[in-house]
Amino acid sequence: MKRKRVEITTKNSSETILFGEKISQCLKRGDLIFIKGDLGAGKSTLIKGIAKGLGVEEEVKSPSFIIVNEFKGREIFLYHVDLYRIEGFEIFNLGIEEFLKKGVVTIEWANKIENSFINKNIDLIDIEIEILDKNKRRIKLNFKGKEIIERCFKLL
Numbered sequence: 805m806k807r808k809r810v811e812i813t814t815k816n817s818s819e820t821i822l823f824g825e826k827i828s829q830c831l832k833r834g835d836l837i838f839i840k841g842d843l844g845a846g847k848s849t850l851i852k853g854i855a856k857g858l859g860v861e862e863e864v865k866s867p868s869f870i871i872v873n874e875f876k877g878r879e880i881f882l883y884h885v886d887l888y889r890i891e892g893f894e895i896f897n898l899g900i901e902e903f904l905k906k907g908v909v910t911i912e913w914a915n916k917i918e919n920s921f922i923n924k925n926i927d928l929i930d931i932e933i934e935i936l937d938k939n940k941r942r943i944k945l946n947f948k949g950k951e952i953i954e955r956c957f958k959l960l
Contacts, residue, residue, distance in 0.1 A: 806948075806949060806950045806953055807946060807947065807948050807953075808946075808947045808953050808957045809944065809945065809946050809947070810944075810945045810947070810957070810960045811942065811943070811944045811945070812942075812943050812960075813936070813940060813941065813942050813943070814846075814940065814941045814943065815939060815940055816939045816940075817846065817849050817939070820846050820849045820850050820853065820941060820943070821849060821850075821852050821853035821856065822853060823850065823853060823943065824849075824850045824851065824852060824853020824854040824855075824856070824857065825853045825854070825856050825857035826853075826857070826959065826960065827850075827853070827854055827857070827929070827945075827956070827959075827960070828853070828854045828855075828856070828857025828858045829857060829959055830952075830955045830956035830959045831854070831857075831858065831908045831956075832880070832908075832955070833880045833904075833905070833906065833907055833908070834904045834905070834908075835904075835908045835909070835927070835928070835929070835952065836900075836904060836908075836909050836911070836926055836927070836928040836929075837854070837908065837909065837910045837911065837928065837929045837931060838911055838914030838915075838917075838918055838928060838929070838930045838931065839851065839910060839911065839912050839914055839931045839932075839933065840913070840914055840915050840930075840931065840932045840933070841932060841933035841934065841935070842935060844935065845933040845934065845935050845941065846933050846935075846941050847866075847912045847913075847933060848864070848865065848866040848884075848912065850931070850933065850943070851864055851884055851910050851912070852864045854882065854908070854910060855875055855877070855882050855884075858875075858877035858878065858879075858880065858882050858908065859877040859878030859879070860875040860876065860877045860882055862875055862876075864884060866886055866912070869889070870886075871885065871886060871887075871889070871890060871898070872884070872885050872886075872898060872903075874903075877907070880906070880907040880908060881903075881906045881907030881908070882907055882908050882910065883900075883903040883906075883907055883908070883909045883910065884910050884912075885898065885900065885903075885909060885910065885911045885912065886911075886912045886913065887911060887912065887913040887914070887916045887917060888912065888913045890916070891916075900917075904926075914930070918930070925949075926949070927947075927948060927949025927950070927951050927952035927953075928947075928948050928949065928952065929945055929946070929947055929948075929952065929956065930945070930946040930947075930948060931943060931944065931945050931946075932944045932946075945960065
């Protein structure tokens with residue numbers, strides 16, 4: 805599978821949201837986005853930007869106690885999945901592949917599930933957010949799959 809990488813640094817949460825909006829410009833139904841990083845890294849902040857770019861008008865919060873939030877955008881749904889409190893077999897009963905049929909799926913704490921998608925022919929964006937200081941973040945994007953690279957890589 806083809807891969808390309810992009811790395812950027814944001815200086816504050818507003819820049820992280822703007823970067824999420826930029827990512828959203830190339831997304832379409834069926835796109836999967838893995839988001840990894842420590843607590844407080846800005847995973848939900850990035851998803852707020854993606855949601856805003858997709859036309860979601862509701863407030864996007866981390867779904868830590870709900871596990872999955874569904875948001876209606878202008879043309880497609882956004883599914884915000886948070887695996888922080890989920891372990892083991894529960895992860896595989898969430899219906900992620902069904903969500904992909906209706907919209908874009910973002911998964912926080914994706915390290916818990918990413919191995920189950922390695923052998924599947926699903927294009928995805930694998931994002932890792934690193935805390936550099938109180939406000940500054942390094943965001944590393946790894947695009948996996950020819951189609952998503954062609955659609956998204958040039959945009960960023």
